[in-house]
Amino acid sequence: xxxxxxxxxxxxxxxxxxxxxxxxxxxxxxxxxxxxxxxxxxxxxxxxxxxxxxxxxxxxxxxxxxxxxxxxxxxxxxxxxxxxxxxxxxxxxxxxxxxxxxxxxxxxxxxxxxxxxxxxxxxxxxxxxxxxxxxxxxxxxxxxxxxxxxxxxxxxxxxxxxxxxxxxxxxxxxxxxxxxxxxxxxxxxxxxxxxxxxxxxxxxxxxxxxxxxxxxxxxxxxxxxxxxxxxxxxxxxxxxxxxxxxxxxxxxxxxxxxxxxxxxxxxxxxxxxxxxxxxxxxxxxxxxxxxxxxxxxxxxxxxxxxxxxxxxxxxxxxxxxxxxxxxxxxxxx
Amino acid sequence: xxxxxxxxxxxxxxxxxxxxxxxxxxxxxxxxxxxxxxxxxxxxxxxxxxxxxxxxxxxxxxxxxxxxxxxxxxxxxxxxxxxxxxxxxxxxxxxxxxxxxxxxxxxxxxxxxxxxxxxxxxxxxxxxxxxxxxxxxxxxxxxxxxxxxxxxxxxxxxxxxxxxxxxxxxxxxxxxxxxxxxxxxxxxxxxxxxxxxxxxxxxxxxxxxxxxxxxxxxxxxxxxxxxxxxxxxxxxxxxxxxxxxxxxxxxxxxxxxxxxxxxxxxxxxxxxxxxxxxxxxxxxxxxxxxxxxxxxxxxxxxxxxxxxxxxxxxxxxxxxxxxxxxxxxxxxx
Numbered sequence: 001x002x003x004x005x006x007x008x009x010x011x012x013x014x015x016x017x018x019x020x021x022x023x024x025x026x027x028x029x030x031x032x033x034x035x036x037x038x039x040x041x042x043x044x045x046x047x048x049x050x051x052x053x054x055x056x057x058x059x060x061x062x063x064x065x066x067x068x069x070x071x072x073x074x075x076x077x078x079x080x081x082x083x084x085x086x087x088x089x090x091x092x093x094x095x096x097x098x099x100x101x102x103x104x105x106x107x108x109x110x111x112x113x114x115x116x117x118x119x120x121x122x123x124x125x126x127x128x129x130x131x132x133x134x135x136x137x138x139x140x141x142x143x144x145x146x147x148x149x150x151x152x153x154x155x156x157x158x159x160x161x162x163x164x165x166x167x168x169x170x171x172x173x174x175x176x177x178x179x180x181x182x183x184x185x186x187x188x189x190x191x192x193x194x195x196x197x198x199x200x201x202x203x204x205x206x207x208x209x210x211x212x213x214x215x216x217x218x219x220x221x222x223x224x225x226x227x228x229x230x231x232x233x234x235x236x237x238x239x240x241x242x243x244x245x246x247x248x249x250x251x252x253x254x255x256x257x258x259x260x261x262x263x264x265x266x267x268x269x270x271x272x273x274x275x276x277x278x279x280x281x282x283x284x285x286x287x288x289x290x291x292x293x294x295x296x297x298x299x300x301x302x303x304x305x306x307x308x309x310x311x312x313x314x315x316x317x318x319x320x321x322x323x324x325x326x327x328x329x330x331x332x333x
Numbered sequence: 334x335x336x337x338x339x340x341x342x343x344x345x346x347x348x349x350x351x352x353x354x355x356x357x358x359x360x361x362x363x364x365x366x367x368x369x370x371x372x373x374x375x376x377x378x379x380x381x382x383x384x385x386x387x388x389x390x391x392x393x394x395x396x397x398x399x400x401x402x403x404x405x406x407x408x409x410x411x412x413x414x415x416x417x418x419x420x421x422x423x424x425x426x427x428x429x430x431x432x433x434x435x436x437x438x439x440x441x442x443x444x445x446x447x448x449x450x451x452x453x454x455x456x457x458x459x460x461x462x463x464x465x466x467x468x469x470x471x472x473x474x475x476x477x478x479x480x481x482x483x484x485x486x487x488x489x490x491x492x493x494x495x496x497x498x499x500x501x502x503x504x505x506x507x508x509x510x511x512x513x514x515x516x517x518x519x520x521x522x523x524x525x526x527x528x529x530x531x532x533x534x535x536x537x538x539x540x541x542x543x544x545x546x547x548x549x550x551x552x553x554x555x556x557x558x559x560x561x562x563x564x565x566x567x568x569x570x571x572x573x574x575x576x577x578x579x580x581x582x583x584x585x586x587x588x589x590x591x592x593x594x595x596x597x598x599x600x601x602x603x604x605x606x607x608x609x610x611x612x613x614x615x616x617x618x619x620x621x622x623x624x625x626x627x628x629x630x631x632x633x634x635x636x637x638x639x640x641x642x643x644x645x646x647x648x649x650x651x652x653x654x655x656x657x658x659x660x661x662x663x664x665x666x
Binding site: 133134135136139140142144145146147168169171203204205206207208209210212213214216217220230231233234235236239240241243244247248250321 | 466467468469472473475477478479480501502504536537538539540541542543545546547549550553563564566567568569572573574576577580581583654
């Protein structure tokens, strides 16, 4: 049995705690909100972030970061934009020998950094791995079958982590492509917004499938520019997560796109929601990053323009559709 | 203006006729059924195979195969299992200088051949290209935006065909991977049945996304064994068509899988339907082909076992989910 600390008690951190408990590990979850710590320890539930599930009593929470990370393995499951602050707080507390698994998906808005770059800046001595893939938290919490990519530059560590985290219904596949495994999760929400717009505009399933395909090509180009491999994006962290997010009605980003496509205004859509759609921030960060790296990402640029620069939807879609006919194989070059 | 003959007046051939008419070409559609020829020429509709659309009067049909293929370009849009007989009939009629575009998707059941192999056997002197991608016929007929792969081993011919076929809303992307561009369309229906089973069993969206991802990996392995390239499967003919078929309720194969997953019997499902789900045949053909080529295709094998060898669904799914944890990058090796 390994002692596993999970930093972040939102829906994803909580679902991971349940999955790891099911895998037979000892789990301690760090949660910022005192009332959630209490709810988990006393009533075995997290009504704020993952309502409707009763936990095994062995899943414990703490508000003490040092206690949570006194573990064999630590998972980082805070929101992407909080990860720099969280890891800064961890620096004086964490044993450099403890391997970290980054479970947050996104690009840091202020710097355009991948999550591994953010963590390495604050915790340069800890080994870093990436957990990513098609994972609706509520399904993982219920124990429905889920497969993920676990990327580690050290293959032996990757296998150890996969064994620790894996169970019959939560299955990690090991990769050694740390940058590549982060790109899918960071960009998929932006493509999902674009797909939602197409659905809201009633442009059909063919157009959505083409957008998903061209969106994956944009991910591949960004991954290559960041030192990753194209084949990683064909896996669970790329295609898998993209397919999930861009076709499911459960996705907040997809449904935000549908509302935009129907003609609703962004301000009104966001005001009516409790939770933020991560793609709104990611679109800006990814468009800026693509510009800096000279990576061609027209779908990301189009979503950024619609969301943040009042570009008219029909004109932007028309431009996307009328891009010159090119060899399809340029998608990976 | 090019004269384009289309062989096959089903939903797809008819939708292609409308798209090419919109592209400004002169289109003549060969249709087997005399009443459909009459409906197209006199009432400008195909109520049997593509109800609900009124055609431009310039779209004409004929029952005379020789007349249809006296053209600059010929598209073959018959069902996959009829293509050998159709091309045998074409052999004495067709000028060997006329380029052919294969629009049928599938694997020949009796031989395990790709469509290009079937056509080359009967028409060895005509240049062959492949048109494939995410294309619900009804959306193409309505002029909704659609993008396709057009694969030709001769890049100059590929560009000429793309220009002839393409329009603002029907956009071909040129590839030179003729075998690779056929594998997606042949296997996607089998994966869509598997995805439907997962949905019918209420196993969740995570599991379906994982199946789509692993299904694409099976396609890549088969494409490599047939001399194609992995990157082609990341494009419209692979990922694009797979995503469309495996997530849309419009797909007959997906809905057949859902019914199986809910516990209905194959015989009863098929008896209640007018149209056949191509994946039922493809599963058997693809499983046999994979066996002959020693290509690992566990999802295809599982669907074949459920459909044709009375394998119990729950045991098969359990086996699929409990495959050993492996490096994800083995998907492309």
